Amino acid sequence: MKQKVTAIFDIGKTNKKFFLFDNKYKEVYREYTSFEEIEDEDGYPTENLAALQTWLKEVFYRVLKSEEFTIKAINFSTYGASFVHIDENGNPLTPLYNYTKEIDSDLQDGFYNKYKPELEITRTTGSPKSGLLNSGMQLYWLKHTKPEIFKKIKYSLHLPQYLSFVFSGIPVSEYTSIGCHTSLWNYETKDYHNWVYKEGINKILPPIVSTETSINMNYNGTRIKVGVGIHDSSSALLPYVRSVKKPFVLVSTGTWSIALNPFSDGPLTVDETEAGCINYMRINGKPVKSSRLFLGNEYKLQVEELSKNFHVDKDYHKNIEFDYDVYFEIIKEFKYCFKWKSITDENMPNKTSYSYNLFEHAYHQLMIELVQLQVQGIKRIADTQQIDRLYVDGGFTDNDLYIKLLSYYLRGMKLRTTKASLGSALGAAIAISDSKLNSKFLKKNYALKKHVPFIVK
Missing domain, CATH: 3.30.420.40 (ATPase, nucleotide binding domain)
Structure with missing residues (x-):
């Protein structure tokens, strides 16, 4: 048959x-x-x-x-x-x-x-x-x-x-x-x-x-x-909206990191507009407040430069895991070190300058600064006191530092990562289906994984 x-x-x-x-x-x-x-x-x-x-x-x-x-x-x-x-x-x-x-x-x-x-x-x-x-x-x-x-x-x-x-x-x-x-x-x-x-x-x-x-x-x-038909960003959001009953923010990471809040009511405020927020739309016409960060692009450019400066293989960064001691050392006397190449930010110095002897330390510094920008983007579109669920999908779910730092800086939120390589295609299938999704859908289809923030010693 x-x-x-x-x-x-x-x-x-x-x-x-x-x-x-x-x-x-x-x-x-x-x-x-x-x-x-x-x-x-x-x-x-x-x-x-x-x-x-x-x-x-x-x-x-x-x-x-x-x-x-x-x-x-x-x-x-x-x-x-x-x-x-x-x-x-x-x-x-x-x-x-x-x-x-x-x-x-x-x-x-x-x-x-x-x-x-x-x-x-x-x-x-x-x-x-x-x-x-x-x-x-x-x-x-x-x-x-x-x-x-x-x-x-x-x-x-x-x-x-x-x-x-x-x-x-x-x-x-x-x-x-x-x-x-x-x-x-x-x-x-x-x-x-x-x-x-x-x-x-x-x-x-x-x-x-x-x-x-x-x-x-x-x-x-x-x-x-x-x-x-359906627009791909809205399509990728749909399986979450249909299966998660409580309010959440979805951060879809890649060349662009797009933070999406499908529980925002009404148009953008002047402040949100000036901060670069934009709207997408849900399938029912309701707005989705969003902020964009050129995260993957900036990461790629900075890591290429770091790899050259420290004479390490171009893929070396992929295996680095979060090191609590290195993190603590950096934040004791924290200062911004990286001048961005494709992002503008008021905290960045006029030129990149750091005194680290090890690639791992410079890489931790880079990720701390990038994740701080990500946190700002999330807070721009959502009151993190009111919305306590955060889903992250895309390429950065495999980056140990990104996930650990994000869960620490937003420790009032429950962070979960998903593997959604079929995201927009699956959303398009769900859009024309009559079947209901339950809370187990993400676990079954999206390899849902919970993350607990690290504890300051």
């Missing part, structure tokens, strides 16, 4: 992944691919949308014919800040513009001058000025620099919703894509921001549906639920 499965396409900037999950959310099949980037009309590298679309259909129809599996549902998790602009026949009109592409600063300044004050639009949309990383700015840029193309747009679809459209033919918008620092959504009025209406951009944005919506389709006699 064929196994019933949910199919998920999890599309990252580099890796394109396809998963099949059984009804207990266990992975039963996976497939990875990647594509060479192509160039847009300005020669800027961008996603090969045609190749992606061909691969999606090839994989889907191959599994559909399989003797082993019956696909009951399909959904899509992708990176954000990306639009596909389609004409009345559903064909893309432009390349999938890369969110790192720079646009004319005069155009951007003109936008904030027209809809000023900048701080207020940043606060109400939860989106600091970031060029095309605010995907709403892409629509404004297209309207004012490529009016002939803009006139032909029937719908602008966020990338997850475009992938859904490829299979369903039905254009929709949904909350998690609208809410990921797009500058489109006003978190106070719970509607598109007034600039969207003034520019007439609302006319090319399809109707908003719940992220849990699915469309019943018939493929070769097989009935399949087609999900409407």
